Amino acid sequence: MATLSYVNVFAKDIVALSGFYQGVFGFPEIEAIRSPIFRGLDTGKSCIGFNAHEAYDLLHLSAFADTRGIKFLLNIDVDSRADVDRMVPVAVAAGATLVKPPYDTYYHWYQAVLFDPEGNVLRINFMMPGDEA
Incomplete structure (x- = not known):
């Protein structure tokens, strides 16, 4: 594999x-x-x-x-919802731009969407068990 x-x-x-x-x-x-x-x-x-x-x-x-546009996004998984909430302001303080604050997705993730300091898309995720959604 x-x-x-x-x-x-x-x-x-x-x-x-x-x-x-x-x-x-x-x-x-x-x-x-x-x-x-x-x-x-x-x-x-x-x-x-x-x-x-x-x-x-x-x-x-x-x-x-010189190709422009979003070509990928990085997904960083963390251990808990609290970690998502804790890391978003840390990322923003380090130069990231918050695009979408932490939220629950239909696919049972808790995530936030940001741009890193160079404008690349970054998501901070916690994959919730199905019964938490």
Whole structure:
């Protein structure tokens, strides 16, 4: 079976953006793979990679470097509803923009939607047992 190892984000400032995710969620950096154009964070189940724009050339993606629009969103799962409520103001204080405050979804998640400091979509989620909705 295939598994997800990384979600990579092209970032204007890999140090600042990876630092945002470290500071808000406590994800440790994987220092062994650090480079001038890459930072990686261990989320416990998979990893988030942050690529500098120089990686476009490395990956033969330069023709697409100016593509606009939302192309992905990061979902960060936490252990409780209280964690969602606690982490939203921490993320906002660290430079995120709140798009949709915490709410109960029809699919039994409690989540908030934010933009990270570079405008990428981020959700902070707690997956509720079916009887809590």
